[in-house]
Amino acid sequence: MDRLYPVHLIHTSTGRPRPTVVPCPPPLRPLLAASALTTALTAGLLAATPAADAAPADRYARAAVTATNAARADHDRARLHGQACLQRKARSHARDMAQQERMFHQDLGPVLRDCGMNAVGENVAVGYTSGRAVVRGWMGSEGHRANILNPTFRRVAVAAAKDGDGTWYAAQVFGRRA
Numbered sequence: 001m002d003r004l005y006p007v008h009l010i011h012t013s014t015g016r017p018r019p020t021v022v023p024c025p026p027p028l029r030p031l032l033a034a035s036a037l038t039t040a041l042t043a044g045l046l047a048a049t050p051a052a053d054a055a056p057a058d059r060y061a062r063a064a065v066t067a068t069n070a071a072r073a074d075h076d077r078a079r080l081h082g083q084a085c086l087q088r089k090a091r092s093h094a095r096d097m098a099q100q101e102r103m104f105h106q107d108l109g110p111v112l113r114d115c116g117m118n119a120v121g122e123n124v125a126v127g128y129t130s131g132r133a134v135v136r137g138w139m140g141s142e143g144h145r146a147n148i149l150n151p152t153f154r155r156v157a158v159a160a161a162k163d164g165d166g167t168w169y170a171a172q173v174f175g176r177r178a
Contacts, residue, residue: 063131
């Protein structure tokens with residue numbers, strides 16, 4: 001079954017990280033599995049994986065960014081742009097989830113500090129077989145939708161990775177610089 005994980009959002013306008021966890025809906029549809037472990041990213045960056053493995057994951061991540069920006073346009077929000085540091089964090093997190101075969105949030109404090117952001121957010125999911133499907137899932141969840149449509153955010157990175165059984169894990173990281 002496809003699963004979404006609660007939203008974890010940090011704003012540091014007060015100088016202190018404040019996480020907000022929002023419950024997610026029950027699983028949305030049956031899981032469709034694919035093949036071996038793969039990792040990908042967007043914004044023109046490619047993971048250090050064989051080309052044959054990188055292509056599906058890259059398409060997944062690019063489709064998720066495109067769908068995210070389409071959803072934002074439908075709600076009169078600014079288009080999000082890629083950022084290399086956020087991309088590294090998304091890629092690393094998608095890989096970690098796939099390797100551990102479990103979905104979880106990363107600590108967003110290092111994302112905030114390392115990437116020079118004053119606000120960051122993250123959506124994660126497992127089991128969605130395409131970038132468009134995962135964004136549809138996130139848009140159907142109040143907290144995840146809030147991250148996607150948050151007018152504060154100006155940057156986005158998406159990465160996807162498969163575990164050994166072919167299950168997709170996705171990480172979407174948002175940010176805004178001071």
